Amino acid sequence: MNSWVEWINRQTLANKFKWANLVTSGSVILASTLFLVSIQVYFFTISVVAQTQASATVVSENLSAALVFDDRAAAGDILAALRALPDVQSAAAFDRQGRLFASIGAPAGMAPFGMRSRPDYVLSLHEVVIVHPVQVRQQRLGTVVVRSSLSSVYHQLALYLGLAIPVMFALMAVAHLVLSRLQRFVTDPINELSKASEQVSRLGDYSIRARVPASEDVGALALTFNNMLDRIEKRERELESEIAERRRVEARLDRLAHFDPVTHLHNRHFFNERLEAAVLRSREQNRRAVLMFIDLDNFKAVNDTLGHDVGDDLLRLVARQLAAELRHEDMIARIGGDEFAILLEHVHDVDMALAVAAKCLATLARPILIGSHDIRIGASIGISMCPDDTRDMHTLLKYADTAMYYAKNNGKNAYRLFTPDMQDDAEKRFVLDNNLRRALERNEFLLHYQPQVDLHSGAIIGAEALIRWRHPELGLISPADFIPLAEESGLIVPIGAWVLREACRELGRWHAAGHPVRMAINLSGRQLQEPGMVASVLSILDEAGIEAQAIVLELTESMLMDASSATIECLHLLKRAGIELALDDFGTGYSSMSYLKTLPIGSLKIDRSFVRDLPGDAEDAAITKAIIAMARSLRMNVVAEGIETEEQGRFLRENGCDKAQGYFYGRPLPGVQMRQLLDQARSASVV
Numbered sequence: 001m002n003s004w005v006e007w008i009n010r011q012t013l014a015n016k017f018k019w020a021n022l023v024t025s026g027s028v029i030l031a032s033t034l035f036l037v038s039i040q041v042y043f044f045t046i047s048v049v050a051q052t053q054a055s056a057t058v059v060s061e062n063l064s065a066a067l068v069f070d071d072r073a074a075a076g077d078i079l080a081a082l083r084a085l086p087d088v089q090s091a092a093a094f095d096r097q098g099r100l101f102a103s104i105g106a107p108a109g110m111a112p113f114g115m116r117s118r119p120d121y122v123l124s125l126h127e128v129v130i131v132h133p134v135q136v137r138q139q140r141l142g143t144v145v146v147r148s149s150l151s152s153v154y155h156q157l158a159l160y161l162g163l164a165i166p167v168m169f170a171l172m173a174v175a176h177l178v179l180s181r182l183q184r185f186v187t188d189p190i191n192e193l194s195k196a197s198e199q200v201s202r203l204g205d206y207s208i209r210a211r212v213p214a215s216e217d218v219g220a221l222a223l224t225f226n227n228m229l230d231r232i233e234k235r236e237r238e239l240e241s242e243i244a245e246r247r248r249v250e251a252r253l254d255r256l257a258h259f260d261p262v263t264h265l266h267n268r269h270f271f272n273e274r275l276e277a278a279v280l281r282s283r284e285q286n287r288r289a290v291l292m293f294i295d296l297d298n299f300k301a302v303n304d305t306l307g308h309d310v311g312d313d314l315l316r317l318v319a320r321q322l323a324a325e326l327r328h329e330d331m332i333a334r335i336g337g338d339e340f341a342i343l344l345e346h347v348h349d350v351d352m353a354l355a356v357a358a359k360c361l362a363t364l365a366r367p368i369l370i371g372s373h374d375i376r377i378g379a380s381i382g383i384s385m386c387p388d389d390t391r392d393m394h395t396l397l398k399y400a401d402t403a404m405y406y407a408k409n410n411g412k413n414a415y416r417l418f419t420p421d422m423q424d425d426a427e428k429r430f431v432l433d434n435n436l437r438r439a440l441e442r443n444e445f446l447l448h449y450q451p452q453v454d455l456h457s458g459a460i461i462g463a464e465a466l467i468r469w470r471h472p473e474l475g476l477i478s479p480a481d482f483i484p485l486a487e488e489s490g491l492i493v494p495i496g497a498w499v500l501r502e503a504c505r506e507l508g509r510w511h512a513a514g515h516p517v518r519m520a521i522n523l524s525g526r527q528l529q530e531p532g533m534v535a536s537v538l539s540i541l542d543e544a545g546i547e548a549q550a551i552v553l554e555l556t557e558s559m560l561m562d563a564s565s566a567t568i569e570c571l572h573l574l575k576r577a578g579i580e581l582a583l584d585d586f587g588t589g590y591s592s593m594s595y596l597k598t599l600p601i602g603s604l605k606i607d608r609s610f611v612r613d614l615p616g617d618a619e620d621a622a623i624t625k626a627i628i629a630m631a632r633s634l635r636m637n638v639v640a641e642g643i644e645t646e647e648q649g650r651f652l653r654e655n656g657c658d659k660a661q662g663y664f665y666g667r668p669l670p671g672v673q674m675r676q677l678l679d680q681a682r683s684a685s686v687v
Ligand SMILES: Nc1nc2c(ncn2[C@@H]2O[C@H](COP(=O)(O)O[C@H]3[C@@H](O)[C@H](n4cnc5c(=O)[nH]c(N)nc54)O[C@@H]3COP(=O)(O)O)[C@@H](O)[C@H]2O)c(=O)[nH]1
Pocket: 450, 464, 465, 466, 467, 478, 479, 480, 483, 496, 499, 522, 523, 524, 584, 585, 605, 608, 641, 642, 643, 644, 661, 662, 663, 664, 668
């Protein structure tokens, strides 16, 4: 049973329809045929029974005389008349006692019927037996029994079935044909729907639509199917655009996670991943990995003076130029504002790494043209190597950084290969940095004063205040060792304020003692960035009771290169207050004349590196003369520093330099000694 149900379930809708048609129409036709045949059989049988009964009635009426007169022959003749009837098989007459009186055919088996007093009949499958009493005036004389065969009925039945069965099959065939055609009205649209859905699923094409037939139900189904496809297609489109958007976002995030948006170089995160892998390879395969840290010199000045767009353009150009110096397998990344890192593998010897660094440095030393700006930017490069210096990635990074700082702190625009003493130096700096924080509180700073003289009269016209740190254990520490540290940590701000206050107080004392000299005081870039800086300087001057014109604030070229518009504004305010601004170490930076003209600078201090080999060195002599000429054309004072010999002083004087400072005129001295020097100078001039 179950297998039947399964078999039916497995069939196609068309097959199910076919079978349903066949079974239904077959059953109906069969049932109607059987019904008709049964009626036919019934009526045939009834007709045989009625005919036999009628014959038995006629014979019984005719037999009464023969029975009364016991005339067996006549009875036989009367019964013989029944032979004319085709169905009658036999007939018998019985007397009142039930004895056989006359018969035709085979009377066997009729005796039990001979005693019946009422008409009766017995119907079996093959015959009908009619029993009819013979009586006259209510008096029973005997019984007549007529037996008719039903074979004519079966004959008729056979004939009928012979006709009905082909007709039945013909009808079934017609019904099948008609229903098959009708069935297609139902199955064709459903098949189309099924084909459409199969196509949709096979091709994944949601733009396919099913034909909508006119019929209400299947039409509604097709419409619903199409609506569903509409929605799926719409959702699909939305999903596709969502996925595309997600991919775009992921790509963007991936780019952000791995690339620097300004230069399109890899970023620090990605670089560190690659460096880690390179260090691992270096350890496993014992091959060299070289790390270079490149920090641009003076980039902040470009950013602040020319704007961030020019700064970004510069970074892009620098990135392109550096990348052009590298091999395909090398890697470069931007790891910070103006910091780049390079990873080199397959480096056979140190010289190869140094050659790459030299190429990068040379590239960055060339002027870069952005719009109308001819920008000169240098770089400080630190190099560390794995496994030569360390086999640990973080230490390698630290060493490259240390080497880069070493290059920067030792004049910039240079590359340095890491050496262990740099690390010692860095550690020393770390110790100093820690101590520096407590030096102010512990009153460990003091000022020395170096005289400045008029090159024509030789008179002391001022002094430069120079800080010293008297460390309880390390002794006297040079500002060259701790000022850069103080600048990095920001401690230069309180230290610088202390220097300013101390120097002004000292100058106040000198003025009070009748020495109307000026005091040059070094200023750090960080101090200039402090809000309220100008007010603080004026308040210190006020406190010390000296005029603004009595001090000269010394700024470095690099400080101006890095100066923001707020810093420049601060310089203008100082100048307007009457304070002279001097450009220290002039010539070591890259200040262009056009830039200098925009700044409120009152004097230039020629760097001692140009003075050292004067007057012998022709190049230094030419530079010095050019600086003096330029300062004059800009109506600036010129101070030469680092004069150690009389010849140097003479050369400068002869070439138009007004003032000088150097060991030849006097080393930096404690305040008391400086005052004595001033007193002596006055006494000498009076004499
Ligand atoms: N922001 C601040 N910077 C300061 C302060 N005090 C000093 N400094 C800066 O530290 C650097 C080193 O200074 P110092 O060791 O004091 O050296 C000065 C002189 O001693 C030296 N000098 C002077 N004359 C000669 C000479 O004939 N030969 C020679 N070899 N050296 C000489 O030069 C230094 C002064 O230089 P400068 O300031 O450029 O005029 C130095 O850069 C100081 O500026 C401070 O308080 N704040």
